[in-house]
Amino acid sequence: GDSVTQMEGPVTLSEEAFLTINCTYTATGYPSLFWYVQYPGEGLQLLLKATKADDKGSNKGFEATYRKETTSFHLEKGSVQVSDSAVYFCALSNTGFQKLVFGTGTRLLVSP
Amino acid sequence: DAGITQSPRHKVTETGTPVTLRCHQTENHRYMYWYRQDPGHGLRLIHYSYGVKDTDKGEVSDGYSVSRSKTEDFLLTLESATSSQTSVYFCAISARTGGRETGELFFGEGSRLTVL
Numbered sequence: 001g002d003s004v005t006q007m008e009g010p011v012t013l014s015e016e017a018f019l020t021i022n023c024t025y026t027a028t029g030y031p032s033l034f035w036y037v038q039y040p041g042e043g044l045q046l047l048l049k050a051t052k053a054d055d056k057g058s059n060k061g062f063e064a065t066y067r068k069e070t071t072s073f074h075l076e077k078g079s080v081q082v083s084d085s086a087v088y089f090c091a092l093s094n095t096g097f098q099k100l101v102f103g104t105g106t107r108l109l110v111s112p
Numbered sequence: 113d114a115g116i117t118q119s120p121r122h123k124v125t126e127t128g129t130p131v132t133l134r135c136h137q138t139e140n141h142r143y144m145y146w147y148r149q150d151p152g153h154g155l156r157l158i159h160y161s162y163g164v165k166d167t168d169k170g171e172v173s174d175g176y177s178v179s180r181s182k183t184e185d186f187l188l189t190l191e192s193a194t195s196s197q198t199s200v201y202f203c204a205i206s207a208r209t210g211g212r213e214t215g216e217l218f219f220g221e222g223s224r225l226t227v228l
Contacts, residue, residue: 032215043202043219044155051215089154093215098143098162098206099170100217104154 002027004090006103013080013110021075021106023064023090031094033057033066033073038087038105047075047088080110115139118203118220126228131190133223135203137183143206143213144186146170146178148199149222155202161186193227200224 007022025031032051036044048057053068062077073090090103115138125131135144143162147155147170157170159178167178175197177189190197201223207216 034215036217041221043204043221044217045219046216049215098213099145099157099160100215101157102147102155104152 002031002092002094002101004092004101004103006088006090006106009087009105009107011106011108013108015082015110015112016079017110019075019077019080019084019108021088021090021108023073023075023103025071025073025090025092027071027092027094029094030068031092033064034091034093034100035062035064035073035075036089036091036102038089040086044089080108082110082112084108085110116203116205116218116220118201118223120223121221122224124226124228125193127194128192131193131225131227133188133201133203133225135186135188135220137186137205139205139218140183141205141208142183144180145204145206145217146176146186146188147202147204148172149202150199158188158201190225193225195227198225198227 003026034049035047037047038044048059050057050066056065064075087105087107089105091100117136119134145160146158156172161167161180179187203220204217207214
């Protein structure tokens with residue numbers, strides 16, 4: 001079945017450092033890919049998405065490019081802030097957006 | 113805010129007791145979901161609904177049942193709670209544009225359940 005694999009955390013960075021969180025997927029067909037973020041004590045919220053190969057999703061300084069050849073959707077940000085500390089989930093949808101499959105999440109800790 | 117409320121937000125119960133979690137939405141969305149979140153597992157789909165009285169199983173449905181008698185309410189029931197069902201439970205609804213799902217889910221704030 002479809003699955004998503006994320007790098008294990010926590011990822012610990014200093015403010016203004018460059019961020020990469022790796023995500024790879026296994027799916028049949030042409031899934032859509034998502035990054036969700038969960039701040040402490042809250043539910044998940046959509047950060048960005050890409051619906052076809054070579055699409056780049058972006059939001060709040062975060063970017064991710066849908067790479068079909070490497071089945072990857074890595075999340076990047078050029079300069080992280082303390083407020084970016086959260087858990088980040090990669091996800092895919094392969095059923096007309098009716099169901100999402102999530103990765104295990106990667107915790108990001110940013111120190112001043 | 114997407115207009116999703118979960119209740120109760122916190123509950124402690126004993127093994128073998130029934131538990132019902134409620135998800136209420138004010139957005140009139142067709143698709144509703146129940147996920148559980150556990151360390152090392154991320155979010156796993158328990159059940160989902162695609163309309164009133166229309167539900168289907170997710171990947172971890174054993175020990176859970178759901179009901180949807182009104183568009184706005186989606187109930188998750190643990191008939192006889194076990195310690196393995198200690199978790200944080202999230203309800204979600206699916207965003208729609210132009211009559212089609214967009215893939216974006218709006219999540220409630222979660223219900224933390226502890227089974228002793």
